[in-house]
Amino acid sequence: MKQYMLSVHMVEGEPPPPEDQIQQMYKDVDGVNAEMQRAGAWVFGGGLHPAETATVVKVSDGEVVTTDGPFAETKEQLGGFWVIKATDLDEALAWAAKATAACRGPVEVRPFQDEPEG
Amino acid sequence: MPPRRDEIDGYFRREYGRCVASLVRFFGDIDIAEEAVQDAFTVALARWPETGLPPNPGGWITTTAKNRAIDQLRREASRHDRHAEAALLYYQDEPPSSDERAGPVKDDRLRLIFTCCHPALARSVQVALTLRLLGGLETPQIARAFLVPEPTMAQRIVRAKRKIKAAGIPYRVPGDAELPDRLTAVLAVMYLIFTEGHMATDGDNLTKPDLCNEAIRLARMLGDLMPDEPEVTGLLALMLLTHSRRRARSAPGRPLVLLPDQDRTMWDQELIAEGQDLVRRCLRRNQPGPYQIQAAIAAVHSAATVAAQTDWQQILALYDQLAVCVPTPVVQLNRAVALAEVEGPQAGLDAVDRLDLGSYHPYHVARADLLRRLGRTSDALVAYEAALALTANPAEREFLDQRRRQLAAQ
Numbered sequence: 001m002k003q004y005m006l007s008v009h010m011v012e013g014e015p016p017p018p019e020d021q022i023q024q025m026y027k028d029v030d031g032v033n034a035e036m037q038r039a040g041a042w043v044f045g046g047g048l049h050p051a052e053t054a055t056v057v058k059v060s061d062g063e064v065v066t067t068d069g070p071f072a073e074t075k076e077q078l079g080g081f082w083v084i085k086a087t088d089l090d091e092a093l094a095w096a097a098k099a100t101a102a103c104r105g106p107v108e109v110r111p112f113q114d115e116p117e118g
Numbered sequence: 119m120p121p122r123r124d125e126i127d128g129y130f131r132r133e134y135g136r137c138v139a140s141l142v143r144f145f146g147d148i149d150i151a152e153e154a155v156q157d158a159f160t161v162a163l164a165r166w167p168e169t170g171l172p173p174n175p176g177g178w179i180t181t182t183a184k185n186r187a188i189d190q191l192r193r194e195a196s197r198h199d200r201h202a203e204a205a206l207l208y209y210q211d212e213p214p215s216s217d218e219r220a221g222p223v224k225d226d227r228l229r230l231i232f233t234c235c236h237p238a239l240a241r242s243v244q245v246a247l248t249l250r251l252l253g254g255l256e257t258p259q260i261a262r263a264f265l266v267p268e269p270t271m272a273q274r275i276v277r278a279k280r281k282i283k284a285a286g287i288p289y290r291v292p293g294d295a296e297l298p299d300r301l302t303a304v305l306a307v308m309y310l311i312f313t314e315g316h317m318a319t320d321g322d323n324l325t326k327p328d329l330c331n332e333a334i335r336l337a338r339m340l341g342d343l344m345p346d347e348p349e350v351t352g353l354l355a356l357m358l359l360t361h362s363r364r365r366a367r368s369a370p371g372r373p374l375v376l377l378p379d380q381d382r383t384m385w386d387q388e389l390i391a392e393g394q395d396l397v398r399r400c401l402r403r404n405q406p407g408p409y410q411i412q413a414a415i416a417a418v419h420s421a422a423t424v425a426a427q428t429d430w431q432q433i434l435a436l437y438d439q440l441a442v443c444v445p446t447p448v449v450q451l452n453r454a455v456a457l458a459e460v461e462g463p464q465a466g467l468d469a470v471d472r473l474d475l476g477s478y479h480p481y482h483v484a485r486a487d488l489l490r491r492l493g494r495t496s497d498a499l500v501a502y503e504a505a506l507a508l509t510a511n512p513a514e515r516e517f518l519d520q521r522r523r524q525l526a527a528q
Contacts, residue, residue, distance in 0.1 A: 087288075089236075089286045090287075090288050090296075109285075111286060
C-alpha cells in the first residue's frame, strides 16, 4: 500500500458560495470521508482555516524567526487535505474524483515517499 | 552463418518492447528491466557471432536479461540495497505460471502501453515513453524526431519513469469502465507519432527515425493484442491508407503535392489493399468511430484512379457521420471542402465562412482555394497571406507561396 495526499486548492478572496451550497458541500465531504473509512483507505483528513490565519516559522542566521504567513504569497492556497492509502495511482485517482466532486475544488494527488521500515 | 552486428541490433530492436514489458512484470521496475535488456544485448554481441543465433532469439533475450537482473539484484541486496531487496521480493512474490492458469495471457506489452499512455503523464511524455519502451528507440533518436534537444528529451523520459515509480502508476490493462477513455489516449499517442512523421519533410536527414513506420508497427502490435477493438483496426487502416500516398506527396521542385494533384500511379497499392481490407472489416462490424470513419474517407479517395473519379457524395456522407462523432469546427472545415466538390465552391465557401477558425491555417488555405475557384483573385490572395502568416512548416510555406505567386501572375 502506498500513501497519497489529496490536497484541495482554493482561490483566496473569491466570494463564498451561498450558505445552502456550503452545507451541501460539508455533507458531501462527510459522505466521502465515511466511504474512505469504510473502505480502509482513510488515514487522515480535514479542512483548514483561510491562509490569513497561517504563521510561518523558520531558521534564519541560526535564529528562529516567526512571521505572519502564509509562506507563499499566491492567491491559490491549500484549503484542506486527505491522506489516504491506495494500492496504486489509479485507486488514488478514483478517490480524488470523489473528493473533488464533494469539495468543489481541484484536488492534487501526490505520493508520499516510502514509509521508513520497521 | 554467424549474425552480423546490424542483425543483432535488429533482433534487439524488434524484441525490445516485448522483453522490457516482461521484465517489468517480473521486477515491477522499468529501469531494472531496461538495464537488464541492455545487459543481455552486451552478452549477445559477445556470444552470438561465435555460437550463431539461438533458436528463439526473443526468448533468449528475455531469459538472459532476467537471469542477469536476478544476479545483479542479489549482489546489490547482499549489500543491503533496499531497492534491490524490494525488486527481488517483488519477483519472488510473482507466482510462477499463474497467468497460464488464469486463461489467455494478456501480453505484457499491452499493460506497458497503458502505463506509458496513462493520463497522469503529459501527452508529449506519453509519446516519448511509448517510442522508448515499446518501440525500442534510443533517446537521441526520439529527440531528433521531435526536434527537441537531447538532454531535454532524456530528462523528460527520466522524470516520467520516476513519476511512474513514485506515484505508483500501475502496469495494468484498465477495466471495462475505464477502457474506452484510456484506449482513446493510446490511439491518440500512436496517431500523433504518425502525423509527426507524415508532416516531417526533411527527408535528407537520414538519422531521423521514420515515425510513420514506427507508428504503423505500434498500431499493428496493438491490433494483434486487441483484435476486438474496431477503433484500433480503424487507426491502422487510416495510417496505411495515408502512408500509401507518401511517394506522391512531393515531386521535384514541389515540396508538397496535395491529393487532387498527386500522381496516383505512385501510390503504394499493397498498403492500399491492406487498408481497404481493414476498412471493410470495420464496416462489417458496424461499430463506427472517428478513426474508422476517417479511414473510410481515405479508402474512398484511394479507390479513385484519377482525382475526377472521386466519389465525393460518399465522402460528404462520411464527413456528416464524422461530424456527429466528433462535433468540432475542424471536421466541419473538411466537410465544407467535400461539400464544395458536390455542390460547388460557393456552397463550400458559405460553409467555411460560418466557422470560427481564424487562427487555424488550413481554414485560410481552404478559403483561398475556394475564392480562387470563384474567380475572386484579390480575396484569395489575402487568404493565402493569412495562411502563410500562420504556417511554420517549410514545405507547406513553399507550397502556399507558389500558389500565391501563380495566382498573382494571372
